[in-house]
Amino acid sequence: MSYIAPKDYSQDPEIVAKIMRTISGQLDLSWMKKIGERASFRPSQPARGLTLDDINHGAYSPDRLPEVVRQNFSMAPRGAILPEGLPSLGYRLNRKSDVWADVAPQLFEEGKSRRWAPAHDVPWTALAEPGHSEEVAHALRQLSTNLISIGLVACDTAALWEWRTNQEFHEIKYLMCVQMYDAARIAEAFRKRSLAGDGQLGVDCPELGDFLKAIFASDTYPEASASMNLLLFSWVQALSRHLEFTATNAADAFLGTRLAQDATRFIAYGVDHIRNLLHARPVEAQRLDDHLDLCENALVGALGAPELIEPLLILSGGFEPVAGLYERTVNEYFARCSAAGLGDRRSRSPFPDFLRMLRS
Amino acid sequence: MAIRFPSVEFFQALQQRTKDEKARFEKLGYCDTTFGVRIGKDLFTIAFEVYECVHVHEGGDPERLDFVLTGPPAVWNEMIAAIVKGKGADGLHTLNTLSHVGDVLRVESVDAEGNDKFYRYMASLQEFFDQAQHLDVKLS
Numbered sequence: 447m448s449y450i451a452p453k454d455y456s457q458d459p460e461i462v463a464k465i466m467r468t469i470s471g472q473l474d475l476s477w478m479k480k481i482g483e484r485a486s487f488r489p490s491q492p493a494r495g496l497t498l499d500d501i502n503h504g505a506y507s508p509d510r511l512p513e514v515v516r517q518n519f520s521m522a523p524r525g526a527i528l529p530e531g532l533p534s535l536g537y538r539l540n541r542k543s544d545v546w547a548d549v550a551p552q553l554f555e556e557g558k559s560r561r562w563a564p565a566h567d568v569p570w571t572a573l574a575e576p577g578h579s580e581e582v583a584h585a586l587r588q589l590s591t592n593l594i595s596i597g598l599v600a601c602d603t604a605a606l607w608e609w610r611t612n613q614e615f616h617e618i619k620y621l622m623c624v625q626m627y628d629a630a631r632i633a634e635a636f637r638k639r640s641l642a643g644d645g646q647l648g649v650d651c652p653e654l655g656d657f658l659k660a661i662f663a664s665d666t667y668p669e670a671s672a673s674m675n676l677l678l679f680s681w682v683q684a685l686s687r688h689l690e691f692t693a694t695n696a697a698d699a700f701l702g703t704r705l706a707q708d709a710t711r712f713i714a715y716g717v718d719h720i721r722n723l724l725h726a727r728p729v730e731a732q733r734l735d736d737h738l739d740l741c742e743n744a745l746v747g748a749l750g751a752p753e754l755i756e757p758l759l760i761l762s763g764g765f766e767p768v769a770g771l772y773e774r775t776v777n778e779y780f781a782r783c784s785a786a787g788l789g790d791r792r793s794r795s796p797f798p799d800f801l802r803m804l805r806s
Numbered sequence: 807m808a809i810r811f812p813s814v815e816f817f818q819a820l821q822q823r824t825k826d827e828k829a830r831f832e833k834l835g836y837c838d839t840t841f842g843v844r845i846g847k848d849l850f851t852i853a854f855e856v857y858e859c860v861h862v863h864e865g866g867d868p869e870r871l872d873f874v875l876t877g878p879p880a881v882w883n884e885m886i887a888a889i890v891k892g893k894g895a896d897g898l899h900t901l902n903t904l905s906h907v908g909d910v911l912r913v914e915s916v917d918a919e920g921n922d923k924f925y926r927y928m929a930s931l932q933e934f935f936d937q938a939q940h941l942d943v944k945l946s
Contacts, residue, residue, distance in 0.1 A: 493856040494836065552838075556926075560835030683925060691906040693897055703902065703929050710926040717919055770907060781918040 498551035515540045538610040543726035545618045547718035557624035564635040569696045577694030585757035588648035590640035597632030599658040628708045653747035660744045669737040675716025683709035684775035720786035746800045808944035812845040817862040823937035824858040831857045837930035839923045842874035872920035877911040894936040
């Protein structure tokens, strides 16, 4: 249902009178007298330009944010003067530790700085002579199809929580927007990779769908962040490095490298966010562990699904490189969980048994 | 005059290339990492800030570096030779390809976040090494 403002702005006599006074030259100018904290903000490094970290000082700094925001549920930006009567926009994420990561402003700036455009930055003409067999071409299209789904759900997941996040945490909202853009670019780039030339899309994978749904349907944002930024993008990063490793042309090498870079920014935020959360509220660890148990279980299904492991086998030329890829992926993911304060997840994760089964 | 590889002069020459090719490195975006290159027993420390390489020196403390790319001299020599010959790394000699499995080059780090900086800035770091194509390199 549409929001109905409490005042009839076009008919209210008091408001109309105010407008008429202004038009007649009787300026109120009270907004000019209510100046917030003055400060001098300059680029700390001219080559980098004026960054969020350069302007995050004094009253405008996130350092002054309380753990629980109670003073502002409106659209007012952090540090602005808040008059009476601002509407609540109904934000659900009002605890700093639910969303915050100190590295977020840097990742936001970096994401924009390291942007790339699939339309003209990928050397698509290299696919005219791709340097691989028709079977490998099919495998790449299938993996591209999987990556399209991953990009779309990652975009939806960031979008799902962005509008629920209090404006006081605008750096996180900005970063979520960059995540949406990065995720949309994954979908765009690999849709183009799949269809370029005489291409086609592959087959959708129900097990991958279950894994992505487990992330998208997370009950809380920390659960969504841990499962998407830490778990999903650990897999995406490892896969992208493998795509570059197996590439036989400049287009696939480019896509692998750029996807690895983009995926790593998700991971970097996830590690710092979960570490910050668990430092502030250690009790959340159990909930995150329980959620990651479910999501890791679903990822086992995806990693064993024919639509994912078989194209990898064809692309890699055998079983051994794929088993090695899975082992490295899991080890790196566990290291990131540990860095995030989740401890050693090996004893409760289904991954070690899955890896043993692959080798048996 | 030919520049010997490996040597601090070689990495200083690459550092200068990040300034000479400013637009190329700006296009790749911010790159903020201090990392190591270990060639056999020799360690070189390389610092990137914003877009360019701002510092190189021989030696360093691996525990204070984001990551260290480690490999035997023969592998590094082959990589640099391929870059010079091919005007940039071919598919078999990119940093990612050589380090992916961990049996040719290794990415060593004391923490997961430092390790991930290699992947976060991979295109810039590859371009840094690819600039060797413009140098008169004498391999050891």
